[in-house]
Amino acid sequence: MKIDILTLFPNMFTGVLNESILKKAQEKQAVSINVVNFREFADNRHQTVDDYPYGGGAGMVLKPQPIFDAVAHLTKENDARIILLCPQGERYTQKKAEELAKESHLILICGHYEGYDERIREHLVTDEISIGDYVLTGGELGAMVIVDSVVRLLPGVLGNEASSVHDSFSSGLLEHPQYTRPADFRGLKVPEVLLSGNHRLIDEWRQKESLRRTFLRRPDLLAQSELTDKQKKWLEEFQKNER
Structure with a gap:
């Protein structure tokens, strides 16, 4: 995947793109990330990229010319999904991240x-x-x-491919609780089922706890989820306990 970022402040991306998963993804050549200062495409001597709004009003407005020309330069060889970061835009979700991860070029x-x-x-x-x-x-x-959420979904980026599948929101529900060693930390014990070695029971416990956590913390997500018959019974159980 190729990702181009048009910005007036390229230095803001230095730390983010050169650490952790994003750094490794670039080293593995799973993604190429290019930060472009679109001021360089301004067609005036002072490289002005903004101007006063027609009709008056507070603030300055970004001019079309530098951005149009920057995009044209970046799409000479191939088409791209061109994304405007904007408070009026579609609310970003995991589903959108998964959709964008299938593209070959994002701007x-x-x-x-x-x-x-x-x-x-x-x-x-x-x-x-x-x-x-x-x-x-x-x-x-x-x-x-957006870059972080999309890149981690690309093949070969995460060490364990199952990690992204079981993340919160990937299934439509929040992720189940996680535990690690020691099994008993200052009297606080890991649920016995996780120590049982019975993978069927462990998987069922995780599904149930994922649903419970979503019910308690983000019940709005349940309206968008397609629940199995077993999950519906669990949900009824949670609802009864809340009364």
Whole structure:
């Protein structure tokens, strides 16, 4: 996969892209990540990328020309999924991350100032994404979130391929509780079933606890999940215990 990030603040990405999983993914050549300062594509002497909004109002608006030209330069050889980081965009989810992970080329556009010229939104991008209902100074942090969540899904990136499958939200539910050594830490003991060696019982316990945790912490997710008959019975049990 190839990922291009258009930003006015490329140094913000230095630490994030050169540590942990993202660093290893690039070393394995599972992904190529290129950070581009789109100011370099401005067609004026002072490399101005923003201007006052028509009709007046507070703040400055990003001009279309530098971003259009930067995208054209990056898509000379192939098409790309072009993503605008924007508070008006679609709420980002694990399902969206899985969708984007199937693409061969992503371009992420990080906004700044008051917003984008509307022609960028209407005639250039394929997706608008928001990572949450709050406002950040720019789209850089959102782009980092998307890159991290997508890259870890690429084949060969994680040491254990099952890790991403069992993550919270991958199944539509929150992940089950996890434990490690020691089995007894200051009187706090690991559930016996996890020490039993019975993988069928362990798997059932994990499924049930995943459902319980989702019911208690994110019940809104249950409305979107297709539950098995067994899970429905467990859910009824949890609901009765809450009364």
